[in-house]
Amino acid sequence: MSENNQKRLATFRDMEFEEDVPEIPLEVRDVLNPVRLTEEDSFPFRCHPDVSCFTECCKNIDIVLTPYDILRIRRRLGIPADEFLYNFSRPATLAKGQLPVAMMQMDPENGHCPFVTEQGCTIYEDRPVNCRYYPIGLALMKREQAEDEEQFFFLIEEPFCKGHCSSKQWTVGEWRRDQGTDGYDELNKEWMEMVLKRRSAGDMVSTSPQLSEFFYMATAQPEEFRRFIFSSSFLKRYTVDKATEKRIMESDEEMIVFSFKWLKSVLFGDAFVLPKPEAVQEVVKRQESRRKELLAMKEQETIEERKRMHDAESDSD
Numbered sequence: 001m002s003e004n005n006q007k008r009l010a011t012f013r014d015m016e017f018e019e020d021v022p023e024i025p026l027e028v029r030d031v032l033n034p035v036r037l038t039e040e041d042s043f044p045f046r047c048h049p050d051v052s053c054f055t056e057c058c059k060n061i062d063i064v065l066t067p068y069d070i071l072r073i074r075r076r077l078g079i080p081a082d083e084f085l086y087n088f089s090r091p092a093t094l095a096k097g098q099l100p101v102a103m104m105q106m107d108p109e110n111g112h113c114p115f116v117t118e119q120g121c122t123i124y125e126d127r128p129v130n131c132r133y134y135p136i137g138l139a140l141m142k143r144e145q146a147e148d149e150e151q152f153f154f155l156i157e158e159p160f161c162k163g164h165c166s167s168k169q170w171t172v173g174e175w176r177r178d179q180g181t182d183g184y185d186e187l188n189k190e191w192m193e194m195v196l197k198r199r200s201a202g203d204m205v206s207t208s209p210q211l212s213e214f215f216y217m218a219t220a221q222p223e224e225f226r227r228f229i230f231s232s233s234f235l236k237r238y239t240v241d242k243a244t245e246k247r248i249m250e251s252d253e254e255m256i257v258f259s260f261k262w263l264k265s266v267l268f269g270d271a272f273v274l275p276k277p278e279a280v281q282e283v284v285k286r287q288e289s290r291r292k293e294l295l296a297m298k299e300q301e302t303i304e305e306r307k308r309m310h311d312a313e314s315d316s317d
């Protein structure tokens with residue numbers, strides 16, 4: 001293990017999540033082809049190692065790492081989540097600072113992705129979903145009043161990319177299949193929906209620091225989330241059937257999906273993971289006892305205030 005790898009990621013609470021990642025980075029906004037594409041629409045493109053711009057697209061880019069990206073890359077590297085996060089990511093936020101995420105850390109000196117070499121991407125089979133889609137962008141949006149999110153695609157035409165000069169045609173669907181985005185989209189779905197919901201909820205929903213921490217844990221450290229579920233009172237408080245318990249115990253993928261379902265239930269009231277009736281009763285009882293405590297304190301304060309006023313009046317007589 002290298003000296004660098006021996007250092008571990010600081011805990012979530014020590015990290016500085018300063019920067020809000022723009023939905024579409026400024027430099028990309030200028031080169032977006034504004035036409036919305038569907039799965040059936042086609043575009044010309046061909047990328048291969050002999051192209052003069054080979055690996056140009058692997059520099060100075062903002063790559064938000066989705067939960068499945070992190071899982072695939074660190075499995076490939078054979079390292080735990082905290083080591084991956086420390087060495088290859090930087091913290092940032094989405095949805096106006098509400099949702100902490102991990103971004104790929106580019107080399108601060110030359111802006112290169114840590115996995116690019118002259119021969120190409122060294123983690124090609126496990127590259128992030130953003131790299132798989134390129135030069136296609138995937139957008140998810142929710143119209144006002146609409147029940148479900150709407151997904152569409154668009155083309156990114158950066159001037160340095162010679163791939164667009166080819167006559168080879170792809171439909172978006174063919175491109176996605178060729179690049180293997182399907183498994184990624186399925187696993188990242190809950191995560192993407194949560195980002196979108198949080199963004200459109202604006203100030204109507206508040207994300208406590210603890211929920212932000214859970215969101216980061218669910219995104220980047222599913223083992224930590226699992227530890228929390230099985231070592232805290234979580235299973236006493238929420239209805240989780242035995243089959244789900246087994247699945248999330250055995251599989252990181254299942255753990256990720258479950259953790260976002262739970263977060264969506266807590267934040268937006270979605271009915272995926274419900275609190276147990278006895279746990280709800282317990283909360284109601286605690287709130288009632290707290291309300292009585294506050295009432296008693298208030299009454300005591302009033303009595304003391306009256307006594308002070310009475311004493312002051314007696315002194316002045």
Ligand code: SF4
Pocket residue numbers: 046047048051053054055056057058134160161162163164
């Ligand atoms: S810039 Fe375009 S053509 Fe060149 S390597 Fe990247 S994707 Fe391929």
Ligand code: SF4
Pocket residue numbers: 057058059113114115116117120121122123124127128131
């Ligand atoms: S992960 Fe691979 S494909 Fe993606 S930017 Fe880095 S080197 Fe390029």
